[in-house]
Amino acid sequence: MSCCAASASLSVPGQAQRPDRRELLDASHDLGDGLVATRLAVPDAHCAACISAIEKAVGAVDGVTDARVNLAGRFVTVKWPRDAVDADAVFTALDHAGYRAGLLDEAESGPDPVLRRLFIALAVAGFAAGNVMLLSVSIWSGADDATRDLFHWISAAIAIPAVAVAGRPFFAPALHALKAGRLNMDVPISLAVILAVGLSLHETLTGGAHAYFDASVTLLFFLLIGRTLDYVMRSRAGAALKTLDRTTPRGAVVVAADGTTAWTPVSEVAADMTVLVASGDRVPVDGTVVSRGVRVDLSVVTGESDAVELAPGETVVAGAMVVDGPLKLTATRAGHASFLGEMRSMLEAAETARPALSRLADRMAAVYAPAVHLIAAATFLGWWAAGGGLHHALTTAIAVLIITCPCALGLAAPIVQVVAAGRLLKHRILLRDGGALETLATVDRVVLDKTGTLTTPTVDPRALEQLADGTLSVAAALARHSRHPVAQAIAAAAPATPIAPDRVTEHAGHGIEGVIDGRTWRLGRPDWALSAEAFAALSVDRRGAPALSCDGALAAAFDLLDRPRPGADGAVATLIRLGLAPTLLSGDGEAKVAETAARLNLESWTARATPAGKIAAIHALQGDGHRVLMIGDGLNDAPALAAADVSMAPSAASDVSRTAAGIVFLSEDMGAIPTAIAVARKARRLILENFGLAIVYNAIAIPLAIAGYATPLFAAIAMSASSIVVVANALRLALPERRSGVAGSAARDDIRTPLTPALGARV
Amino acid sequence: MTVLSILIPAALVLGLIGLVAFLWALRSGQFEDLDGAAERILLPDEDKPKKSGGPRE
Structure with missing residues (x-):
């Protein structure tokens, strides 16, 4: 492995x-x-x-x-x-x-039942909004008397059932919040919609002129669009633990005193039992090595890829992979006490302790909802005291509630997040959690892992020069068929070659196979490329590096070297320039970490960091009031990824890390990190702008509503217009890319252009 | 104004047909794989007649 x-x-x-x-x-x-x-x-x-x-x-x-x-x-x-x-x-x-x-x-x-319910509500609200609006337009264009009343009745017949169905996504949380003695955005929404329907029904029954049925259903329609988008962007948290369970072996082969072996569930393995682990299997329990000369891949602990040869008496932890076994060990700790068990509880603790995302929209709601209710109540009392009559006071107050219903506000954040997610996807960055985008914009410290994140292992070019004539050409001809970084490094190292292998197939996880002059050549993992005898003859330290074989016999072995990921220099330089003070936290030894840090101009680095050490470092930064972005890939980084305010992982990361991270980048290029930060900052600025627009809208509409000028026609135009303005503003996020055309150059432009104004907005 | 008694029901029924069609499509899983549906038209048809086309066995 x-x-x-x-x-x-x-x-x-x-x-x-x-x-x-x-x-x-x-x-x-x-x-x-x-x-x-x-x-x-x-x-x-x-x-x-x-x-x-x-x-x-x-x-x-x-x-x-x-x-x-x-x-x-x-x-x-x-x-x-x-x-x-x-x-x-x-x-x-x-x-x-x-x-x-x-x-x-x-x-x-x-299938997701919540999303399904939202879709159904959206469809019903859309249908009702269209039809009721059609009737309302007739009323505004002059239908009166019996015709107007008839239209009001038909509108009521459509709007009341529609509100009952489509309003549920808002009514239930509103009720919940009220019961708990809180106000959220759903309370003014529910109140406005229900009161609008109630008032309109009263107008219809008494033959009045102003019914707000259209306002109540269009409100629901716009708000449901926002709610659905928001739901789609929400994270699916807590999945990281599930993935970790899959790394944990369920049982162990225990050797009894008389030499017989029996499969035993991990929970029943006690200390001092002797356990046998075959090659390719994961070690089920922590223990002390008994057998000699077995190589074990400890990447689960250190994040480093080189297999280590363990001597008898050394400790090995659960989750480590045996490269050439069998490994015999004496169990020391099993189950919850083992390394994997500890990782599990660390991850659990980190996930629950992660700073709660204070979403902009929620903070807005905390101010907005009480303010709106106070204004409506004041309007009612004001008109009543001024002798406007109970009916007039009530209708004006309800009109205020309808006009201030946070339609544009409900769309302000989710629409920007959806556009930003689409933009990030073009840069091959996947957003798993909409909230991560908001947090990413406010990050002021970055913590980086080394191997797999800042560096990728690659073929040592000095070793390539020493290869026998021809073998390099063959290797390159095969390697050209793969997009794997190591294969591409080999392909790039060789001059152009006329060799064209036949029947080339790439075996995922193993390597590439092809036929040249009737002989089968394989390039990839030695245990796959070589015949059993040839593999056994291979010196142990060569077993970790890719090999080229001809009909099963070794033709060439390659040395691997740690090399910075493409774009790492630029990305780190940008992070430093942005004042994010990147820190290197690695499980690797001092020499290698120091070398990488020096090459990338990183002032702050820590070597031999354990998973717990990484969490502690992140918590220390958070304790100083910083917001931390963690970038890592190994299983050992997972708790740290979960502990940071927001985290990113490359797509080649371990399953657990990918699930623990809010953002995953699919490209090899580290430029993805500044790009993501740039887009996040721009998105945050647009969300704030949208909130600003919504406030401007309210500043104009509320006085008019208080004065009693908010007719249904005015409400329909004002609310639709504000929603359209907010959506149009959000779409600006997609604009610059369309102009620049080439994706690659766009990625580079993004780092510079949007950041400057975004930084300005932060000051 | 008698024309309203025809036009309004007609408008509502058309709207309802649209709504029901959407709900049916949602229920029958047509929105579950929008990307796949777009790609599948490129696949050669595999549901060719199995028995009726050729001579009966």
Whole structure:
């Protein structure tokens, strides 16, 4: 696995930690008739060819009755009889087809009932708004007497059921808040909508001129758009723990005193028991090494990819991967006390202790709702005291509530976040949590991990020069067929070559295979590329680096070197210029960390940081009042990622880290970090601008409403106009990119242009 | 004004048809994979006649 880790994106997350049959069944849902449906994530699916390849591969597995890819969700739904569920077969099939696969997180699987209810409410509100508005326009254009009353009655017949259905997403939380003695944005919304319908019904019954049915349903329609977008952008938190469970082996092979072995659940493994771990398996419990000369990949602890040879008597922790086993160890700690158990509780603690996102919209609501209610109450009392009559005082007060209903305010933040998420996606940055964007804009400290984040392992060019003639050309010819960073480094190191291998296939997680002059060449993990004998003959320290083989025999071995990720210099320089004082926190040794820090001009660095040490460093910064952005990739970074105010992880990061991070960047280029910060700051500025626009709207509309000029026509125009202005303003976020055309240059421009005004806005 | 008795019901019924159609589409899962639907038209048809086209077995 060490080669795999060294060549990060070749590694198959699902492979080392393939879920077993029981986990698969746990995650499946029952269809009746003994059939179950299982959803498997296939993150690499992206086109029609992928759909057909995956559906064919999975469909050919024994027992599978149906396989259907969902491209939007990047998963495949497998239907099969409960008895036929076979984890190995389906993952192997997907592996052969060249697709990484894994179990979907619980939160991501299954249709979302909340979103569905919001969609239904949105559809009903849209229908009602359209039809009621049609009737209202007739009334405003001069329909009177019986016709007007008839139109009012029809409007009532449409609006009342529509409000009852479409208003529920607001009424329930409003009631909840009132019961708890709080005010949230839903309270003025619910009040305005219900009072508008009530007042209009009264007008209809008494043959009055002003009914606000159109206002009540259009309000709901606009607000539901905002609410739906907001819901889509919300995070699905707490999924990181689930992924960690998959790294934890469930059982251990325990060797009894008489030499017999038995599979024992981890919970029953006690200290001093002897445990045997085969190559490629993860160590189930913490322990002391007994066997000699076994290499173990400790990346789970240190984040470093090189496998380490452990001597008898040294300690090894749960979660570490045995590279060439079997490893015999004496258990010291199992279950919750083990390293993985500790990671689990650290992650749990960090996730709950993460500073609550104080969302701009929520803070706005805290001020807005009481203010609006006070103004409405004052209007009522004012008109009543001035002798305007109870009816007039009441209708004017209700009109104030309708006019101030936070329509534009409800759209202000979510629409910007959706546009920003789309913009980030163009830069290959995935936003998992809308709140992360808001926090990212206010970050003033950055903490970076080293290996896998700032540096990527690559082939040592000095070693390449010493290769025998021809082998480098062959390696390059094969490597050209892969987009893997190590393969590209090899391809780049060789001069152009006329060699054209036939039948080239890339085996995800292993390497590339091709045929030249009837001989099979393989480039990739030595345990895959070489025959068993050749692999056994390979010196132990070579087993971690990629190898080139010809018909199973070793042709060349490559050395790996730590190299900064592309764009790391520029990204770090930008972070320093922005005053974010980047800090390097690495589990690696002093020499390597110091070298990287010096190369990137990082003044502050810490070597040999443990997961707990990383959390402590972040908490220390937060204690000084800083907002911290953490960027890391390893499993050992996961608790720190969860502890920081906001976190980013590269797509090649471990599953747990990706889930713990609010933002994932898919590009190799570190420029993604300043770009994300730039977009986040611009988005924050636009959200604030939108709030400003909403306040300007209120400043104009409220006095008119208090004076009693807020007719239904005025309300319809004012509210729609304010919503349109807010949406149009949000769309400005998408503008500059369209002009600059080339994505690459746009990414670079973004770092400079939007930041300057954004910084100005912060002062 | 008698024309209203035809036009208003007609407008409402058309609107309702749209609403019901949307709810039906939502319920039958047509919004679950918008990207996939766009790509699937590029796939060769696999539901060719299995038995009826050729000679019966």
